[in-house]
Amino acid sequence: MCALAVPKIESKIIDTPSCIYKKDLNSIILGSASNSRFTQDQLERCANVDWITIYQDHNDKKGKLRKIDGGVILNLEDLSNLSEETFDSYLKHSNPIKIVPFKEDEENKELTEEVAYKELWCTHKKFLAEGSHNTRIMLFCDGTRVFLSGNVGRWGRKDNLFNLNFQQTISKCNSILKKYDLPPFTIGKSERFFSQFDGKSHLKRLYGAVVTRLDINVNFATGSPENAQYLIDYLQARSMSYVSKSVSGRSSVQWGKKGGRLYTKAYVKFEEMLRHCSSKKDELAVLTESFAYQFAKNNGIVRIETEIDRKTLSETGLRDLENITMSKLVGVAKIKIDELMNDIPLGLEHFEPEKVFYKKEHKKYIKTLAMWKSGMDLKAFTVISKSTFYRHKEEILKISGIDIEQRYVEGVTVEALSLISKISLEPVERPENYSLAIDWEAPELNVIDLTRHLPTRKQINEALLAVVPTQEFLNTNLAEPNHALIAKRNAEAKERYQMRKLYDIKNQDKRAY
Numbered sequence: 001m002c003a004l005a006v007p008k009i010e011s012k013i014i015d016t017p018s019c020i021y022k023k024d025l026n027s028i029i030l031g032s033a034s035n036s037r038f039t040q041d042q043l044e045r046c047a048n049v050d051w052i053t054i055y056q057d058h059n060d061k062k063g064k065l066r067k068i069d070g071g072v073i074l075n076l077e078d079l080s081n082l083s084e085e086t087f088d089s090y091l092k093h094s095n096p097i098k099i100v101p102f103k104e105d106e107e108n109k110e111l112t113e114e115v116a117y118k119e120l121w122c123t124h125k126k127f128l129a130e131g132s133h134n135t136r137i138m139l140f141c142d143g144t145r146v147f148l149s150g151n152v153g154r155w156g157r158k159d160n161l162f163n164l165n166f167q168q169t170i171s172k173c174n175s176i177l178k179k180y181d182l183p184p185f186t187i188g189k190s191e192r193f194f195s196q197f198d199g200k201s202h203l204k205r206l207y208g209a210v211v212t213r214l215d216i217n218v219n220f221a222t223g224s225p226e227n228a229q230y231l232i233d234y235l236q237a238r239s240m241s242y243v244s245k246s247v248s249g250r251s252s253v254q255w256g257k258k259g260g261r262l263y264t265k266a267y268v269k270f271e272e273m274l275r276h277c278s279s280k281k282d283e284l285a286v287l288t289e290s291f292a293y294q295f296a297k298n299n300g301i302v303r304i305e306t307e308i309d310r311k312t313l314s315e316t317g318l319r320d321l322e323n324i325t326m327s328k329l330v331g332v333a334k335i336k337i338d339e340l341m342n343d344i345p346l347g348l349e350h351f352e353p354e355k356v357f358y359k360k361e362h363k364k365y366i367k368t369l370a371m372w373k374s375g376m377d378l379k380a381f382t383v384i385s386k387s388t389f390y391r392h393k394e395e396i397l398k399i400s401g402i403d404i405e406q407r408y409v410e411g412v413t414v415e416a417l418s419l420i421s422k423i424s425l426e427p428v429e430r431p432e433n434y435s436l437a438i439d440w441e442a443p444e445l446n447v448i449d450l451t452r453h454l455p456t457r458k459q460i461n462e463a464l465l466a467v468v469p470t471q472e473f474l475n476t477n478l479a480e481p482n483h484a485l486i487a488k489r490n491a492e493a494k495e496r497y498q499m500r501k502l503y504d505i506k507n508q509d510k511r512a513y
C-alpha cells in the first residue's frame with residue numbers, strides 16, 4: 001500500500017420565499033438600531049472583504065473547461081503478489097493502472113516490465129495560485145466546477161491594512177480566472193422545491209455562482225498604540241451571546257470557533273503585522289518603515305473581523321451571488337460590532353461599584369463585585385451558588401460591561417474599563433494615498449512525468465522485507481504481563497498525582513491571601 005502525491009497532466013434575481021432567519025435579520029440589516037454606537041453608513045464606508053470562498057458549476061460546458069488542480073492523491077495497492085487466478089479475476093471487473101518504472105543503473109536507465117497497481121481511492125488537491133509578496137489563493141477546476149478561495153483583495157499586495165469591497169472582490173476574482181483561461185463568476189437563478197422524501201423545502205441552484213464563506217472587517221482608530229491595547233484589554237473581558245471566548249496573547253481576542261457560526265475576532269493591527277513578518281532584519285526594517293505599518297501604529301488601529309460561514313449565508317439569503325450586497329454583509333457584521341461596542345461606559349474616571357450600582361435593586365451586586373475585585377474565582381461556586389453567579393453575571397455585564405466570569409487582573413481589568421471611556425473610537429476609511437494595485441502574471445502550469453513519482457516493484461518489495469521481527473521480540477512471552485513496564489507506569493501516575501496536589505495547595509495559599 002502506498003499513498004502518493006502525483007501532479008496532474010494536463011442575471012436574474014431569485015424569486016423564492018425567504019428563509020426563516022432572513023425575516024428576523026433584515027430588520028437589523030436594513031434599519032440601524034437607535035442605540036447603535038456606529039451607523040450603517042459609517043461601517044459600510046469603512047468595511048472590507050478579507051476572505052471569500054466561491055464556486056460555480058458550468059453545466060453548459062460540462063467537462064470542457066481547462067482542468068486545474070494541485071495534483072492527485074492516489075492510494076495504490078501493488079498487484080504483484082496476487083496469484084494468477086486472482087489477478088485474472090480482477091482484470092475482468094476493472095482496469096488496473098499499469099506503470100513502466102525506471103530501473104536505476106550506474107551507466108543508464110533501462111525500461112523494465114510493467115507493474116500493475118489497483119487504485120483504491122483518489123482525490124484532487126486545490127491548486128495554490130501564487131501572487132507576489134508570498135500571497136496565495138486556492139483554485140480548482142475539474143472541467144465543470146470552478147472554485148476559488150482565499151484573501152483575494154490581499155493577493156499580490158504587500159499588506160491588507162485596507163481591502164476591497166464585495167463588488168471589487170468579485171471583479172478581482174474574475175480577472176484572476178481570466179488569466180487562467182477560466183470563465184468568470186456570474187449571477188444566476190435558484191428555485192425552491194419540496195422533497196417528497198422528507199417533506200422539507202430545498203433550494204436548488206440552476207446556474208450562477210454560490211458563495212460559501214465571507215469575512216468582513218472594519219478598522220477602528222483609537223488614537224495611539226496605548227489606546228489600542230486598552231481597547232483589547234476591555235474586549236477581552238466581554239462576552240458574546242451563545243459563543244465561547246478565547247484569548248491568544250495580549251493583543252487579540254476571539255469569540256466562537258474558526259469555521260463556526262459568525263466567528264468574530266478583534267486584534268491590534270500593527271502587532272498582527274509584526275507577527276506575520278519574517279524575523280529577518282531587512283524584511284522587518286521594510287515593514288516598520290512602510291506606510292501601512294506606521295498608519296496602523298500611529299492611529300492605534302484595532303480591527304474587528306467577522307467570518308460569515310456557509311450556513312449563515314444560506315439562512316440570511318446571502319448565498320447566491322445576485323442577492324449579495326455590501327450593505328447586507330455589513331448589516332450582518334454590525335450585529336456583532338454593536339454587541340461589543342454599544343455598552344462601553346462613558347465618563348468614568350475610575351470604577352467604583354457604588355457609583356455605577358447606585359439603585360436600591362443593585363445593592364446585591366456590590367458584594368459580588370467586591371469578591372470578584374479581591375481576586376476570588378467566583379466560577380468555582382464555593383462562595384456563591386451557580387444560579388446566583390450566572391444571574392449576577394448577566395446583570396453586571398448589562399449595567400457596567402464587566403464580565404465577572406473573567407478573573408480580575410490588577411492594573412488591567414478595571415483600569416482598561418475606565419480608560420476606554422476616554423478614547424475617541426471611530427471607524428477608518430481607506431486614505432487616498434493607499435494603493436490597492438497589484439503586479440502579477442499568471443505562471444504556466446508544468447506537465448510532469450507521472451511514472452517518475454511511482455515506486456518500482458523492487459522498492460515495494462524492499463520496504464516489505466525491511467519489516468522483520470527482532471530476536472528480542474521473538475523471545476518475548478506475550479502471555480505473561482510486563483511487570484517492569486507496569487511498575488514504571490504506576491510510578492509516573494503517582495508522580496503526576498503528587499504534582500497536582502502541590503499545585504492545588506499553592507493555589508489555595510494564594511487565594512487565602
